[in-house]
Amino acid sequence: MGFSRKRVDKDGNVRYTATYRDLKGRIRSAGTFSSKKKADKAWQDKEAELRQGRVGDPSRGQMTLRKYAEDVWLPNHRIEPKTREKYTGYLDKHIFPELGPMKMADIFPEHIRQWITKLQAAGVSPWVIQSCKSSILNALFTTALNDQIIYIHPCRGVKIPTVPSTPRTIITPEQFDVLYQALGEPDHRLLVETDIETGLRWGELIELRVKDLDLATRMLTVSRKATEISPKFHPDGKRFLITRYPKDKEFRRLKLSKQITKKLQAHIDAHRLGPEDLLFARRVQARPPIRVQAVPDPAELGLTRPNAKGRQYQHGTISAYNAGPCRCDHCRAAYAQYRAERRAKGKDRPRTTIKVEDHDEHIPRNWFRRYVWHPALKAADLGITPRVHDLRHSHASWLLHGGADLQVVKDRLGHASIVTTQKYLHTLPEADDTAIDAFTKIRKRSKKKNKKPKKPLKTTS
Structure with missing residues (x-):
């Protein structure tokens, strides 16, 4: 006491x-x-x-769901850092506002059903509701039940909205050729081609290093993945977390074609990459210093090119830099001088600069999607908008359509179950041609049987 x-x-x-x-x-x-x-x-x-922490004490259930989740369950729940980041976001946005203030012992299935109804009315997608209820709350209440904090599982027997299974977007070889030509940088072309030829996940692809490729045997070893997470969820406060195993937690080896191996070897030689260097990286170079010593009179510099609205501005002015937008040395110098004057007066806080030597060379997914993938899709005009991950789906579909063994494709992609691999059967547009031909054949036969014979012509004697 x-x-x-x-x-x-x-x-x-x-x-x-x-x-x-x-x-x-x-x-x-x-x-x-x-x-x-x-x-x-x-x-x-x-x-x-x-007393709330003692087994068998009824007062343990008096703690709120928010307190239990933040202080007891989430800190000790064994999950990947990226999953922890996702769970934290869903808890704060979708679960805590409604269920967070409630005591653990007072939550019953009816409250879970009411919560799901409110999420639906707010326009939350069935996929998010499924993750919140089936993944987060189900695991949270199961742990609480095992620890005798509660004596009824509120999620059991509660149904969620139907989660439709959407068809996969498969890129045909013809569409890929058009997309490949729309990619401007040679390194981006090689990355996308490697992805379609290997079917790697994005985290596995951007963590590939020279040492993972055996050029003699053309064998590629997949043994790590890079995950982009918020620095506050990273053990060292960094942006990318390197996991020493792929998603399926098993190393796998796959063979590459001769043509992609030659391209990768040329890429390694051109960039002079060592065994520990990333095959694909966002290599940052130091920005060249502004060479203008004194800002001339803007009236002597002329006008900028017309912008999207057809307007022009004087070089060496803030308007030219912001609205032009012009990035010549004169306009950059004028903008730099303007910012320096504001910082000297205490009006702006200087932004922390990223040192080249401290920069992580892993390619961010959103950066690649925004500045490489989407512009290439727009230029290619394929009629579809595939994701980068759909290259993996297309790889599996191409292999199975070309006659590859189902088990070989499963091992190559790292699927846990062969049922997952079977879903890629008959996904190319021409996969159902045989069914259409068979249907048309039977349909024509029916029309022939029902066709009335022609009456013989009457002859006059």
Whole structure:
């Protein structure tokens, strides 16, 4: 049992320290207060919190779902950092606003059904509702039930909205050739071609290093993946987390074609890559310094090119830099001088610069999608808008359509179940041609049987 300890400070003031024993019997302090009443309340509150943590104590269920999730479940739940980031976001956005203030013991299936109904009314997609209920809440309440915090599982028997299974987008070889030509940079072309020829996931692709490729045997080893996460979820506060195993948690090896191997070897030689270097990287170069020593009179520099609205501006002005938009040395110098003057007056906070040597060379997914993939799709005008991940789907579809063994394709892609691989059968547009031909054949036969014979012509004698 806790107690309040009287103490007198160096000024002669009487203070009271609230003390209590933790679950391991150690004496702890709950703070120092000016009155014994406040100190008694502090150690009593601490003992009440400890009772919530004892197995079999009904008061354990009195903690709120938010407190249990943030203080007990989430910190000790074994999940990948990227999954932890996703769970935290869904908890804050979709779960805590409705269920967070409720006590664990007071949550029943009816409350889960009401919560799902509100999410649907708010326009939340069935995929998000499925993740929140089936992945997060189901795991949270299962742990709470095993720890005897609750005695009924609120999620059991509660149905979620139907989650439709959308068809995969498959790029045909003809469409890929058009898309390949629309990619401007040779390195981007090689990355996309490697993806379609290997079927690697994005995290596996951007973590490929020279040492993973055996040029003699043309064998590629997939043993790591790079995951882009928020720095606050990274153990070292970085942007990319390197996991020493792929998604399926098993190393796999696959053979490359001769033509892609030659291209990769030429790429390695051209960039002078070492064994530990990334095959595909966003290599940052230091920005050349502004060479203009003095900003000339803007009236002497002429006008910028017409912008999207057909307007022109004087070179060497802020308007030319912002609205032009012109990035010549004169306009950059004018903008740099403007920002320097504002910082000197304390109006702007200087932005932290990224040092080249500290920059992570892994290619961010969103950066590649925005500046490489989407412009290429727009230029190619395929009539479809595939994702980068659809290159993996297309790889599997091409192999199976070309007659590759189902088990070989499963091992090559790293699927946990062959059922997943079977879903890629008959996904190319021409896969159903045999069915259409068979149907047309039977349909024509029916028309021939029902066709009335022609009457013989009458002859006159």
